[in-house]
């Protein structure tokens with residue numbers, strides 16, 4: 001039978017899966033000889049066993065942990081349940097993957113009336129004993145017995161009001177005893193410590209299924225099947241008096257990444273007081289003056305832990321009557337900027353390798369370099385300042401609850417969520433908000449940690465505002481009143497709150513970021529191109545490292561006001577002569593635009609896709625547009641209506657699109673190819689090196705490709721005849737219908753490259769319309785009928801299988817063929833990993849995703865990651 005209970009000296013940091021992250025790290029610290037209060041861990045596999053048995057604890061479990069408990073008692077020199085010399089426990093959840101603050105914690109477990117009295121005598125500190133007991137009762141009732149915690153808060157509030165007290169420090173031992181008496185009328189509290197322990201273990205297991213834990217797992221892509229371990233650890237007390245305290249610290253600054261020890265501390269306080277943001281903490285340096293030896297010990301410990309784990313650590317410690325204890329260490333959450341700086345610094349310090357650095361920077365972190373920032377020159381109307389908890393700039397309407405945030409966002413508004421502090425219940429609001437502003441809480445408060453993790457701009461601890469939820473407003477110390485729906489801007493990098501919509505500058509890079517990207521380029525095999533049509537987008541893409549254009553959607557080049565009517569006229573033409581007239585005009589636009597692209601992408605491939613317009617997007621629909629078009633092109637309105645009507649399709653997505661247009665109107669294709677090749681000739685004559693790739697969209701069989709290739713080659717001959725320049729063009733196709741994927745071996749006979757159009761391939765594999773999926777996909781996701789949105793993250797089972805068949809069979813037919821992907825999935829890290837594994841040559845994505853794709857491609861090449 002597998003061992004269910006491990007003592008702290010029986011595991012190591014490599015046992016995360018079995019002992020949870022917290023438990024594994026407590027074992028590791030114990031083995032390193034650090035002062036860790038002793039304890040034991042019940043494994044995650046016991047949690048799975050519990051669920052499998054229909055939520056029943058294994059029969060032998062209690063017996064097993066009682067053996068461990070005996071050993072802990074000996075080590076701590078105190079006994080669980082002994083009024084003369086009581087040992088108390090903290091009982092906490094701990095998943096294999098960090099889920100900060102998402103699950104249950106119970107402190108001071110093992111107290112009852114008799115033991116509390118004993119504790120009061122033993123410690124000579126009755127106030128402390130009864131304070132601990134009342135905290136335990138309310139926490140136990142709330143977490144284990146499901147009694148609303150607000151009830152207890154309410155009782156304390158009432159008691160203080162009727163006894164003329166405001167703060168906890170004014171409460172005496174007798175006051176707390178009275179509170180305990182009242183509490184006991186609210187809950188049928190179990191006096192037996194072993195019953196308490198058993199109930200707590202069960203509650204921790206059950207906490208795995210609370211809605212907030214489920215939401216967190218969904219967001220962080222953590223599998224539901226892992227389960228949680230239970231860590232049972234001897235209590236030490238930071239609230240024992242003025243020579244006690246609790247703190248949390250990071251071995252480097254989690255916002256900037258600077259290599260400076262950074263932490264927050266409160267004297268005479270329990271750990272929960274520091275993280276909850278109820279009291280505003282002091283910087284950890286405050287310890288240096290009052291308890292220099294302890295500060296030294298803490299400082300040495302954090303240096304040791306960082307070296308040992310080779311990563312920035314987030315630590316929790318407690319001081320009880322001048323004795324230092326380590327309670328937790330884990331890899332610290334950090335902003336995108338910090339994550340890049342720390343990874344690059346650690347390579348320079350010789351702590352980690354370049355590949356490890358790449359694995360430390362998640363593609364999401366890269367967004368920080370790409371987010372808008374509040375323009376410093378444009379800052380006006382700064383109405384308050386708080387802590388710069390999560391960087392970037394955000395503007396939106398003020399809302400005061402997560403529900404309001406969701407409602408406003410559903411209406412298409414951007415919102416700033418303003419809360420006194422946040423709890424896991426607020427996550428659904430934080431997820432949709434552009435920014436978060438809280439009145440209370442430090443840099444390690446819930447709001448700060450969660451927003452930073454999500455990359456949502458946040459300001460916490462903004463003591464210069466007072467929120468009035470009832471009236472839906474906040475006032476600043478300077479006397480400004482901001483009401484619900486007023487627009488404000490947050491600068492999460494400086495902590496400044498401003499009235500109105502302040503302009504933001506484009507995101508800026510950093511030397512460290514560039515260094516990391518250079519490493520990414522060195523360690524990746526997949527090339528990264530961009531989907532771009534305009535010279536501005538193409539230039540941005542190249543600046544961000546694109547190695548060519550993977551998809552130029554030519555139909556997007558005709559949307560401008562001065563072009564759309566020519567395009568419409570061409571579509572509405574009634575005979576070839578009329579169509580040719582407009583094609584000649586379009587030729588001019590097309591040639592000039594593509595020349596620009598060749599110049600920007602000098603020396604790199606530019607894949608130009610032949611026209612693939614869902615025709616309905618181009619035709620005029622409003623009376624005004626029809627009237628304007630009529631006067632512009634000199635065609636009667638009635639005629640335009642009649643033709644438009646005749647072109648209406650029942651299902652335009654599966655209609656007259658893509659290469660079907662070339663089949664019916666070869667002259668359109670001929671015009672486009674002439675424009676591409678003429679632009680290439682001009683570019684070459686001007687000293688540039690164009691590499692045009694002509695791509696045929698939406699094919700279903702090789703006959704289409706043969707027909708269209710003939711048109712293409714004929715047009716190329718027309719342009720090049722008599723010219724001395726040679727243009728290194730290629731002809732390829734998009735694989736975006738299931739039939740094309742399944743016939744790729746035949747397609748390969750004709751083409752030199754294939755690019756997977758996974759937007760359409762997903763649409764046609766699922767039969768989910770790209771345009772209408774918003775109506776039902778949210779329900780599919782909520783009901784877990786699909787794991788991810790298949791239009792975001794490539795469905796490997798079906799779409800991926802089609803791609804695999806296409807690659808394997810076409811490569812067998814023509815080994816030199818090149819493969820790319822240009823659907824939206826080309827910028828999605830998980831899909832990029834799949835493309836890497838499939839052996840594609842490049843991914844193509846929107847310009848701003850290029851750096852993310854470069855890093856994702858390198859990560860796919862150097863290691864595996866659960867978060868991908």
Ligand code: PEP
Pocket residue numbers: 551553612736756757758759760761822823824
């Ligand atoms: C695709 O279908 O994946 C694709 C890139 O083409 P579009 O999105 O233009 O249909």
Ligand code: MG
Pocket residue numbers: 736757759760
């Ligand atoms: Mg397509």
